[in-house]
Structures are given as structure tokens and as C-alpha cells.
Amino acid sequence: MGVTWRVGWLDIPVHGVFVGLGVLVASVVFVLEARRRGALGEESLVAVTGALVGGALGMRLSGLVEHLDPRLNPSLAEAWAFGSRSILGGLLGAYVGVLVAKRIIGYRGKTGDLFAPAVALGMAVGRIGCLLTEAPGRPTSLPWGIHAPASTPECPGCLTGQAMHPSFVYEIIFQLAAFGVLLWLRSRITHPGELFVLYVAAYAVFRFLVEFTRANETVWLNLTRPQWFLLVSMVIVGFRLHRGYRHGYYEALVERQRVAS
Structure with a gap:
């Protein structure tokens, strides 16, 4: 059983509370951003539903592929009951869930830009649960090292x-900073979907680097399973960024940097 708070006769799972709060915060930010952009309608709400369902499935079932040897992985029932609660699995599941939901209703519009700031702030809140309940990271002699x-x-x-x-503190700081940067960028990156691409690219690079401070098991070449997943992801996102740059999607941002320098 994970870490719990005792409230009366109830045992409240700490990690679950903050994951729930993170989902709530992300949902509120999504609705506010959709309303600001004039995109709050049936289609965007269906996309949110797809993200929530897909994210829950992704987090629960990511344990099915935890090991390269299938014999070491849990059964479907075990993965559902005691899933690894992987954030990366949840994000991938949410992405697929949105695509499926939009395909079902025949909606072709881009919704990623609505999700980017919502996911960043929701992740910052959810990671507080990880900080309070999971192994912080690898041993360090740095003055800000923490004891659990x-x-x-x-x-x-x-x-x-x-x-x-304090690897989860690093991520909370990153996600809060990303939320602020995304709010600043949303009026400067106007091509649909590109704000989300930039966020995914930044998070993939950050998460790959912060894994070197995490307590996750290394499996090959001193890299963890998330890092191998992220290596593939960064190649794909890198091609996507290159395509966006060639098409001038980031021209306004690049031009501002040139003027500033």
C-alpha cells in the first residue's frame, strides 16, 4: 500500500490525491484557454474526455511493457490493478485518447495548443504527490540534497x-516555468498545434536529462527505460520541429530574438 493520510476512518492515498488535483487543475486551465480562444464547445470537451480516459489507461497499462522479456511483465489484470502509474505512459495514452475521440466525432481541428499549458500546470501539481511518496532520486553530495x-x-x-x-522538485520547477513560457508564447506562435509541439520537445529533453538524477533502474548503456523511450520520441519530435521551422511556423519568435540580440 502506498503512503496515505488518515482522515477520520478513511485512509486517503497521498499520490492519488495530488494526481486528482493535477487533473482538476489541468481541466480548469484547458476550459479557460478554450474559452479565451473561442474554442469551448462539444468538440473540445470530447477531446478532454478522450485525454482523461486515454491517460488513465496509459498509466495503468504501461507496466505491460516494463521489461523486454515478456515473462517478467505482469498480466493484464495485474497491470490494471497495480499499474506502474507511469507519467510517460499517461501522456502517451492521453495523446492517443484525444486522437481516437476526435476521430470518432469526425473533428479535424487542432487541440494540442489548448492542452499544452493545462498539462504543464497539472503535471506540476501531480508531481507533488510523487515528491511526498516516492524515492526522490540518486544519491548526491550537492547542498540541496534531501532525505526521505x-x-x-x-x-x-x-x-x-x-x-x-530532489528530482521531483526539479520537474515541478520545470513545469511551472514551462507554464509561464507557454502563456508568453501563445500569442507569438500562432500556427495551430505548434505550441504543443514546442512543449513536448522541451519536456522530452528535460525528462531525458533529469532521468540521470532519478532513482529509476538502468537497463542498457546506463540509461533507464524512460530514457530509451525518450530517445525515440526526441528523434520524432526533432523532425517535427525541423518541419515547422522550414515552414516558418516559428518565424515571429525567431525574428523577435534577432531584434533582441
Whole structure:
């Protein structure tokens, strides 16, 4: 059982509370952004539903492919009941869920720009749950290293009292900064979908780098499973960014940088 808060006779799962709050915050930001852009309608609400359903499925079922050897992976029932709660799995599932939902209703409009700031702020809130309940990161001698309770699951450093990287704090800071930058960019990057592409690219690079401070198991060439997933993702997103640059989608931003320099 994970870390819980005792409220009366109820045991409230800490991680689940903050994941729920993150989803709520993201939903509110999405609605506000959709209203600001005049895109709040049946189609955008269907897209949100697809994201929520797909994200939940992705987080639960990502454990099915945790190991290269299929014999080491859980069954479908086990993955659903005790899924790895992978953020990357949830994001991928949400993306697929939006595509499926839009295909079902025949909607071809771009909704990614509505999701980008919502996801960033929602992730910042959700990661507080990870900070309070999971192994912080790898041991470090840096002055801002933190200590976690010895009862923290899968955390050898917690048992020995080692200072560890506050990897989830790094991500919370990144997501809050990304939220602010996305709000600044939304009037400058006007081609539909490009704000979302920029966010995904930035998060992929950040998450690949921050994995070096995380407590995740390395599987090959001293890289973790998320890093191998992110390497493939960064190649795909890199091609997408190059295409956007060639088509002039970021020209206004590039021109501003030239003037500023």
C-alpha cells in the first residue's frame, strides 16, 4: 500500500490525491484557454474526455511493457490493478485518447495548443504527490540534497540516510516555468498545434536529462527505460520541429530574438 493520510476512518492515498488535483487543475486551465480562444464547445470537451480516459489507461497499462522479456511483465489484470502509474505512459495514452475521440466525432481541428499549458500546470501539481511518496532520486553530495523516510518504497538510499537529488522538485520547477513560457508564447506562435509541439520537445529533453538524477533502474548503456523511450520520441519530435521551422511556423519568435540580440 502506498503512503496515505488518515482522515477520520478513511485512509486517503497521498499520490492519488495530488494526481486528482493535477487533473482538476489541468481541466480548469484547458476550459479557460478554450474559452479565451473561442474554442469551448462539444468538440473540445470530447477531446478532454478522450485525454482523461486515454491517460488513465496509459498509466495503468504501461507496466505491460516494463521489461523486454515478456515473462517478467505482469498480466493484464495485474497491470490494471497495480499499474506502474507511469507519467510517460499517461501522456502517451492521453495523446492517443484525444486522437481516437476526435476521430470518432469526425473533428479535424487542432487541440494540442489548448492542452499544452493545462498539462504543464497539472503535471506540476501531480508531481507533488510523487515528491511526498516516492524515492526522490540518486544519491548526491550537492547542498540541496534531501532525505526521505526509511519507509519510502524501493529506496535503498532512504534506509541508509543518504542525501538524494530532489528530482521531483526539479520537474515541478520545470513545469511551472514551462507554464509561464507557454502563456508568453501563445500569442507569438500562432500556427495551430505548434505550441504543443514546442512543449513536448522541451519536456522530452528535460525528462531525458533529469532521468540521470532519478532513482529509476538502468537497463542498457546506463540509461533507464524512460530514457530509451525518450530517445525515440526526441528523434520524432526533432523532425517535427525541423518541419515547422522550414515552414516558418516559428518565424515571429525567431525574428523577435534577432531584434533582441
